[in-house]
Amino acid sequence: MFKWSCRVTKAIGILVALVALASCQSYVDTTHPPALTVFAAASLQPPFDNIARQAKVDARFNYAGTQTLTAQLTPGAQADVFASADTAHMKTVQDAGLLTGPSKIFAHNRLEIAVEKGNPKGIHTLADLARPGLVVVLADPSVPAGKYAQQALAKAHVKVHPASLEPQVTGVLSKVSLGEADAGIVYVSDIVTSGKIDGVEVPDDDNVVADYSIASLSHRSAADQFIAFVLSSQGQAILVNAGFEKA
Amino acid sequence: MSEARIPAPLLALAGAGLLLFILPLAGLMLRAPWDQVGGALLAPETGTALGLSLFCSLTATAVALALGIPLALVLARTTGTLRSVLRALTTLPMVLPPVVGGVALLLAFGRRGLIGAPLHDAFGIQVPFTTAAAVIAETFVAMPFLVIAVEGGLRALDRRYEEAARALGASGWKVFLRVTLPLLRPAIFSGAVLCWARALGEFGATITFAGNLPGRTQTVPLAVYIALETRPQAAIVLSLILLAVSLAILIGLRDRWLGV
Numbered sequence: 373m374f375k376w377s378c379r380v381t382k383a384i385g386i387l388v389a390l391v392a393l394a395s396c397q398s399y400v401d402t403t404h405p406p407a408l409t410v411f412a413a414a415s416l417q418p419p420f421d422n423i424a425r426q427a428k429v430d431a432r433f434n435y436a437g438t439q440t441l442t443a444q445l446t447p448g449a450q451a452d453v454f455a456s457a458d459t460a461h462m463k464t465v466q467d468a469g470l471l472t473g474p475s476k477i478f479a480h481n482r483l484e485i486a487v488e489k490g491n492p493k494g495i496h497t498l499a500d501l502a503r504p505g506l507v508v509v510l511a512d513p514s515v516p517a518g519k520y521a522q523q524a525l526a527k528a529h530v531k532v533h534p535a536s537l538e539p540q541v542t543g544v545l546s547k548v549s550l551g552e553a554d555a556g557i558v559y560v561s562d563i564v565t566s567g568k569i570d571g572v573e574v575p576d577d578d579n580v581v582a583d584y585s586i587a588s589l590s591h592r593s594a595a596d597q598f599i600a601f602v603l604s605s606q607g608q609a610i611l612v613n614a615g616f617e618k619a
Numbered sequence: 620m621s622e623a624r625i626p627a628p629l630l631a632l633a634g635a636g637l638l639l640f641i642l643p644l645a646g647l648m649l650r651a652p653w654d655q656v657g658g659a660l661l662a663p664e665t666g667t668a669l670g671l672s673l674f675c676s677l678t679a680t681a682v683a684l685a686l687g688i689p690l691a692l693v694l695a696r697t698t699g700t701l702r703s704v705l706r707a708l709t710t711l712p713m714v715l716p717p718v719v720g721g722v723a724l725l726l727a728f729g730r731r732g733l734i735g736a737p738l739h740d741a742f743g744i745q746v747p748f749t750t751a752a753a754v755i756a757e758t759f760v761a762m763p764f765l766v767i768a769v770e771g772g773l774r775a776l777d778r779r780y781e782e783a784a785r786a787l788g789a790s791g792w793k794v795f796l797r798v799t800l801p802l803l804r805p806a807i808f809s810g811a812v813l814c815w816a817r818a819l820g821e822f823g824a825t826i827t828f829a830g831n832l833p834g835r836t837q838t839v840p841l842a843v844y845i846a847l848e849t850r851p852q853a854a855i856v857l858s859l860i861l862l863a864v865s866l867a868i869l870i871g872l873r874d875r876w877l878g879v
Contacts (some may be wrong), residue, residue, distance in 0.1 A: 385631075439848035440848055443847060443848045514845055514846075535832065536829075536831050536832050537832060538830065539831060539844060550731065
């Protein structure tokens with residue numbers, strides 16, 4: 373039998389003290405946020421790391437699938453800048469009333485077929501992906517890259533039976549570069565920066581252009597400066613170097 | 620055995636520990652769209668993911684029992700450096716980040732892997748992206764829990780029972796089956812439950828090694844992760860279903876097997 377004794381009362385007292393101690397927030401410093409916090413689509417990591425170095429911004433990046441970032445932002449994650457791999461998720465964040473400035477399209481990206489170095493399976497078109505026995509990996513349709521891949525395949529009237537639907541484009545890349553998958557559909561920029569795989573161009577008629585958009589989520593001046601640098605000729609050059617197209 | 624003997628500070632810490640479990644659970648329950656539970660339960664994707672999760676986790680537990688009990692026996696009956704090395708190897712998957720475990724599995728059983736390459740070249744078998752891969756990933760991550768539990772049971776075992784059986788003329792195999800195994804029943808049971816629970820919740824190694832395809836490798840944790848970003852309500856419902864199924868099985872098994 374559990375008795376409501378003086379011990380239990382004491383225990384609750386200690387517990388309350390512990391919680392009070394924990395809520396002093398000595399670890400969560402909200403008064404001096406040192407860095408600019410940027411939530412950016414995973415595919416932006418190479419150019420954005422570079423941009424932060426060139427612009428000498430003390431930025432803290434959270435790179436993840438755009439849909440993950442959106443799921444983090446809408447319930448209240450704190451960030452100063454949001455860079456999305458599409459306009460749909462930017463709209464979701466905007467509709468949640470989180471933007472403090474207009475959203476701007478700052479880069480485009482196209483799809484390409486990722487194959488092993490040297491293209492040993494001789495893949496030249498999207499239609500080749502339907503070849504029986506070929507192991508094809510795509511991004512899940514909930515990820516922008518997966519949604520775009522689905523659109524491209526539909527345009528080309530190709531039906532693919534993927535071996536896996538990865539929750540991030542990086543999953544597609546690693547499975548191709550490790551040799552587990554024969555092919556996958558990723559962004560041109562992924563292939564430019566990866567260096568471990570080859571790309572097979574998708575013709576314009578079948579291709580889908582991804583619009584990357586950026587917006588500020590706070591009134592800090594550093595946020596506006598960062599966005600301005602991304603849109604400047606210097607920032608655009610870094611993006612082009614990483615396989616993106618100018619806005 | 621009165622609770623009043625527990626000193627107040629310990630009780631406070633126990634309470635804090637309990638809160639850590641209860642609060643997230645409460646969050647899940649409060650945020651759950653209860654009106655959608657029925658629909659989600661009937662959705663074919665839910666059944667597919669749940670069925671696959673149960674199949675994979677139970678198969679992984681069966682494999683872990685078949686391989687893990689003998690392994691625990693070897694661990695408990697060796698001494699010195701060999702034992703330390705074997706022990707470290709066995710517990711490695713417990714400390715390894717599951718995603719790293721998944722990559723390691725790819726490097727071993729993948730098309731270019733140590734064993735995977737000859738397997739692929741000779742028989743055309745590709746392990747990754749199959750249900751077998753999901754079972755292997757779960758076994759890899761979960762088996763240590765069984766081995767550790769059974770090894771603990773073996774160390775606490777009074778070896779005189781085995782010696783007596785042997786003195787009466789029983790063979791080594793017979794002693795194992797008739798004396799050692801029955802005495803180990805509680806340890807095997809608790810180890811198997813831990814192993815199964817770990818396998819059921821496995822995510823990182825599975826998605827890395829087996830990929831994510833509904834009906835083949837998409838277990839409930841993977842389905843929850845995918846749904847969390849596009850259909851958060853569905854993800855919560857799916858989590859609750861997994862939780863309810865696990866609780867029902869844990870409680871049901873406990874009563875049946877241990878009578879406590």
